[in-house]
Amino acid sequence: MSRQDEAPRYNDVERTDREYTLGTWTRQRDFDPTQIVDTEGPRIVTADGDSVLDFSSQYVCTSLGYDAERVADAVAEQIREVPYVNPGWSTEPRATLSKKLAEITPGSLKKTFYSTSGTEANEVAFKIARAYTGKHKILSRYRSYHGATAASLSASGDPRRVAQGPEIQPEVPGMVKGPDPYAYGSTLDPDESLAYIDEMLTLEGDTVAGVLVEPLVGSNGVLTPPDDYLPRLQEIAHDHGALLICDEVMTGFGRTGEWFASTLYDAEPDIITMAKGLTGSYQPLAATTVTEEIGEYFEDNLLNQGHTFSGHPTACAAGVAAIETYEQENLVENAREMGEYLKAELESLADRHPSVGERRGVGLHQGIELTRSEDERVPFEERSDKMTGETTVLDEVGARALEEGVYFYTSVNTVVVTPPLTITEDHVDEAIEALDAALEISDAKMEA
Numbered sequence: 218m219s220r221q222d223e224a225p226r227y228n229d230v231e232r233t234d235r236e237y238t239l240g241t242w243t244r245q246r247d248f249d250p251t252q253i254v255d256t257e258g259p260r261i262v263t264a265d266g267d268s269v270l271d272f273s274s275q276y277v278c279t280s281l282g283y284d285a286e287r288v289a290d291a292v293a294e295q296i297r298e299v300p301y302v303n304p305g306w307s308t309e310p311r312a313t314l315s316k317k318l319a320e321i322t323p324g325s326l327k328k329t330f331y332s333t334s335g336t337e338a339n340e341v342a343f344k345i346a347r348a349y350t351g352k353h354k355i356l357s358r359y360r361s362y363h364g365a366t367a368a369s370l371s372a373s374g375d376p377r378r379v380a381q382g383p384e385i386q387p388e389v390p391g392m393v394k395g396p397d398p399y400a401y402g403s404t405l406d407p408d409e410s411l412a413y414i415d416e417m418l419t420l421e422g423d424t425v426a427g428v429l430v431e432p433l434v435g436s437n438g439v440l441t442p443p444d445d446y447l448p449r450l451q452e453i454a455h456d457h458g459a460l461l462i463c464d465e466v467m468t469g470f471g472r473t474g475e476w477f478a479s480t481l482y483d484a485e486p487d488i489i490t491m492a493k494g495l496t497g498s499y500q501p502l503a504a505t506t507v508t509e510e511i512g513e514y515f516e517d518n519l520l521n522q523g524h525t526f527s528g529h530p531t532a533c534a535a536g537v538a539a540i541e542t543y544e545q546e547n548l549v550e551n552a553r554e555m556g557e558y559l560k561a562e563l564e565s566l567a568d569r570h571p572s573v574g575e576r577r578g579v580g581l582h583q584g585i586e587l588t589r590s591e592d593e594r595v596p597f598e599e600r601s602d603k604m605t606g607e608t609t610v611l612d613e614v615g616a617r618a619l620e621e622g623v624y625f626y627t628s629v630n631t632v633v634v635t636p637p638l639t640i641t642e643d644h645v646d647e648a649i650e651a652l653d654a655a656l657e658i659s660d661a662k663m664e665a
């Protein structure tokens with residue numbers, strides 16, 4: 218039952234919001250927003266006065282928590298000085314941010330194109346890869362999400378693409394999909410999945426412009442690849458004349474305990490896309506960063522892409538201040554250290570709860586996959602359940618944790634555990650206690 222069945226529980230704001238706003242990825246009947254009126258550290262505060270520890274960082278994006286004063290000040294100052302000019306002009310925050318991104322991204326990544334969402338960052342990456350290679354296909358993987366618009370959703374294997382029939386948005390041609398390194402739930406082991414991709418590229422006749430992957434898959438189940446997977450994938454892509462495009466929209470900016478997950482896995486992608494943590498989500502900003510060589514190509518070739526808000530000064534000012542905050546507060550190191558602590562705590566939770574099939578992930582990008590049958594690895598939630606609007610066991614686990622005061626995002630049979638990078642061991646303890654209580658629900662629903 219959703220909250221509108223109990224109408225009096227909505228306050229004026231929530232009621233107005235429901236009446237005049239279209240909610241995302243949902244039948245509007247199920248759009249059930251709770252008003253947030255305040256934030257403190259890694260917590261959000263509801264209009265009812267409930268303080269909720271955010272162990273999801275919303276959509277894995279508020280990596281700085283909610284008190285990053287430096288970012289708030291930078292945005293306010295920039296709005297007063299130069300609130301906006303079109304991308305044909307230069308501003309100090311854009312120049313500084315671009316240089317900074319060249320420094321913290323791996324390999325020879327150098328030049329950045331700005332947009333305002335992870336979706337657009339990927340769409341831009343496709344265009345650049347196609348223009349640069351002269352080929353047109355994009356190879357991605359089934360367990361992936363790359364964005365909501367035509368090409369980025371067509372490149373996604375996510376149930377959100379499957380739910381969207383051709384009457385709403387026909388799929389963009391040239392998007393091919395391969396298997397994932399998902400040892401727990403796939404019939405192929407990660408090595409076989411890599412060999413399969415190699416063969417696909419051959420069979421596609423080397424017509425693929427870019428191989429697009431989330432280095433450590435996020436909303437499709439927090440899938441951790443073997444350590445050597447990404448460099449091997451890079452080699453395979455290059456052998457077939459394709460670029461490696463790493464979608465670091467979720468994994469970028471310290472989440473895995475490195476600035477980028479590509480670095481964690483010793484890969485040097487040709488293109489990295491990013492958003493979310495780039496400003497700690499204090500401003501909508503996304504980026505597509507390409508190697509020096511690709512940048513050079515566009516000296517004499519048209520880069521046929523642009524947006525009114527590309528390189529928006531206020532958003533870039535937030536990006537610069539966010540990176541300074543990650544650096545000065547040692548948040549990347551904290552993600553690594555807290556990640557180790559969180560990992561140990563989740564492993565012990567998995568030992569106590571038979572419905573936890575597997576813990577996965579690195580740094581503060583972790584998750585637990587649930588199962589109704591330990592031996593058979595039977596999921597509680599099929600991928601297709603995500604779009605039905607029906608309440609799943611995973612939803613119930615999430616709701617129970619929320620009652621205990623901790624917010625976790627659940628997706629595709631996985632409880633995603635991705636807190637802000639600012640957390641302490643006490644926060645981990647608090648979250649584990651809530652999860653401990655919530656997992657009693659899934660334990661009780663296991664097959665006898």
Ligand SMILES: Cc1ncc(COP(=O)(O)O)c(C=O)c1O
Nearest residue numbers: 334335336362363364466467492
């Ligand atoms: C890996 C990945 N890529 C792309 C996107 C799309 O980003 P946005 O929602 O900012 O368009 C997301 C969003 O969750 C994501 O997780």
